[in-house]
Amino acid sequence: MREKLFEELKALVPEALPDIDTAKMTMTSNFKEDLGLDSLNMVVLAVAIENKYGFRFDATPKMDTVSDLIDYILPRIPQPSTPAGTGTAPQAESGTPTGEAEETPAVRLVRSAKIIHIVASALLLLSGIFVCIWGGYTTVVQWLVGAIFILMGAASMLGYFSNDLYRLAFNHDLAIGAFSVIFGGMCWLLPYDTTTLTYAVCIYVILDGFTKLQVAIEAKTFGMQRWHFMLGTAILVVGMGIVAFIILICRAEPRLLTGLALSVDGAENIWNTVYTVKVKAGRAVRHD
Amino acid sequence: MSSFTRKAIIDAFMRIAEKKPLQKITVRDIVDDCGINRNTFYYYFKDIYDVAECLFSYPDDALPLGIDPEDDPGLTVGRLLSFSVSHRELIRNLYRSVGYEGMERYMHALLEQKLEQAIRGAAGAKMPEADVDFLCRFLQKAVFGIIVDWFADGMKEDPTLLTAKLNRLSMVAIRAWTQENTPL
Numbered sequence: 423m424r425e426k427l428f429e430e431l432k433a434l435v436p437e438a439l440p441d442i443d444t445a446k447m448t449m450t451s452n453f454k455e456d457l458g459l460d461s462l463n464m465v466v467l468a469v470a471i472e473n474k475y476g477f478r479f480d481a482t483p484k485m486d487t488v489s490d491l492i493d494y495i496l497p498r499i500p501q502p503s504t505p506a507g508t509g510t511a512p513q514a515e516s517g518t519p520t521g522e523a524e525e526t527p528a529v530r531l532v533r534s535a536k537i538i539h540i541v542a543s544a545l546l547l548l549s550g551i552f553v554c555i556w557g558g559y560t561t562v563v564q565w566l567v568g569a570i571f572i573l574m575g576a577a578s579m580l581g582y583f584s585n586d587l588y589r590l591a592f593n594h595d596l597a598i599g600a601f602s603v604i605f606g607g608m609c610w611l612l613p614y615d616t617t618t619l620t621y622a623v624c625i626y627v628i629l630d631g632f633t634k635l636q637v638a639i640e641a642k643t644f645g646m647q648r649w650h651f652m653l654g655t656a657i658l659v660v661g662m663g664i665v666a667f668i669i670l671i672c673r674a675e676p677r678l679l680t681g682l683a684l685s686v687d688g689a690e691n692i693w694n695t696v697y698t699v700k701v702k703a704g705r706a707v708r709h710d
Numbered sequence: 711m712s713s714f715t716r717k718a719i720i721d722a723f724m725r726i727a728e729k730k731p732l733q734k735i736t737v738r739d740i741v742d743d744c745g746i747n748r749n750t751f752y753y754y755f756k757d758i759y760d761v762a763e764c765l766f767s768y769p770d771d772a773l774p775l776g777i778d779p780e781d782d783p784g785l786t787v788g789r790l791l792s793f794s795v796s797h798r799e800l801i802r803n804l805y806r807s808v809g810y811e812g813m814e815r816y817m818h819a820l821l822e823q824k825l826e827q828a829i830r831g832a833a834g835a836k837m838p839e840a841d842v843d844f845l846c847r848f849l850q851k852a853v854f855g856i857i858v859d860w861f862a863d864g865m866k867e868d869p870t871l872l873t874a875k876l877n878r879l880s881m882v883a884i885r886a887w888t889q890e891n892t893p894l
Contacts, residue, residue: 465788466873467878468788469785469789469869472789473796585747587741587747588741589747589748590748593749644748645736647718
């Protein structure tokens with residue numbers, strides 16, 4: 423091995439340093455005195471050796487002679503592997519089946535948060551449609567709306583703590599989730615009151631819309647290609663919520679608009695969650 | 711652990727920058743590639759350009775270029791050129807994205823430190839600070855200009871020969887100035 427490396431170095435030195443004659447180079451040749459290399463030449467040679475053998479010199483190795491250099495290089499380059507023993511079967515794999523690795527608890531948590539959030543958002547969408555079509559608020563309706571908002575709030579807070587990769591959809595959901603849970607609880611605890619319920623729904627829609635606006639802006643910086651669509655839907659939801667709120671203040675009946683705003687908000691939540699919540703890493707997709 | 715995460719981001723960036731120009735690389739690409747979350751990326755870097763800049767800077771852990779702060783100045787240039795050859799597309803994409811001025815800004819600290827090291831090593835305490843600064847800037851512009859011309863030319867010249875020429879010329883200039891011994 424030393425002899426082979428010596429021959430390779432004997433060929434490499436004139437390639438890297440054309441002015442150096444290696445015809446009389448031996449194992450004991452001194453780089454400076456016998457071959458005439460100065461410190462700059464040694465640097466050039468070091469780089470050429472690193473490129474050829476794929477390792478890196480320490481800052482100041484001792485290399486006065488060719489033999490010193492070979493002693494330095496030998497332990498740092500891959501040795502040729504010995505031929506496989508005859509008749510020896512390759513070590514069997516430990517019976518682990520091929521296929522996807524088992525999911526970690528963290529990945530399962532993100533997946534669960536994503537699914538629960540989508541289901542809660544779907545219920546929100548349906549409740550909005552119900553408000554548009556039915557319109558007749560009763561105590562039972564108030565309780566149902568309250569239950570949906572509690573579920574929505576719990577899903578949002580679970581999403582916040584789930585630590586998905588993109589941290590877009592759930593990044594601001596702790597506050598909005600808490601508001602949602604409190605509002606849902608109020609629906610259960612307070613006496614039946616259409617006006618208060620409608621005010622609270624409008625405020626929720628406006629707050630959630632602004633949260634999604636923030637997510638859209640962050641998605642743009644992050645590199646999500648459909649951030650425009652996210653921005654547009656967020657602006658729509660905020661606008662609908664504000665208009666419904668104004669109508670309510672003017673003592674008019676905002677039932678239809680409130681229901682629509684709730685439905686659009688629910689739909690927007692579903693789409694945002696599907697598009698921006700990444701459960702686990704994979705190679706970057708060129709176009710989504 | 712933090713150095714490991716930082717290195718993972720840099721490695722992911724280097725892989726992706728071999729295939730895409732800088733302006734088309736997104737934080738999402740990095741997050742998808744190395745599996746860290748978005749907030750973790752922003753904990754270490756402001757944006758993609760920040761990651762590109764750190765390829766040439768001195769963090770606490772080893773430089774992606776394989777340059778050690780203790781390296782001989784000549785070795786630094788050699789490793790810079792070797793890295794450029796082995797990561798040809800990455801350097802090409804960087805250069806096309808940030809241009810001459812961007813590359814100069816990226817390499818400024820690296821070249822300045824190493825040239826100053828070489829000048830002080832050769833001149834010792836004899837050379838006044840103002841002369842050290844001027845010579846350092848002069849050589850930095852010269853060395854960087856040659857390197858960028860080499861990038862623009864498709865890295866055709868052998869990096870080992872170019873390293874030898876740059877090192878030799880720099881040392882000749884430093885020694886001549888030191889022997890002249892006349893402050894500016």
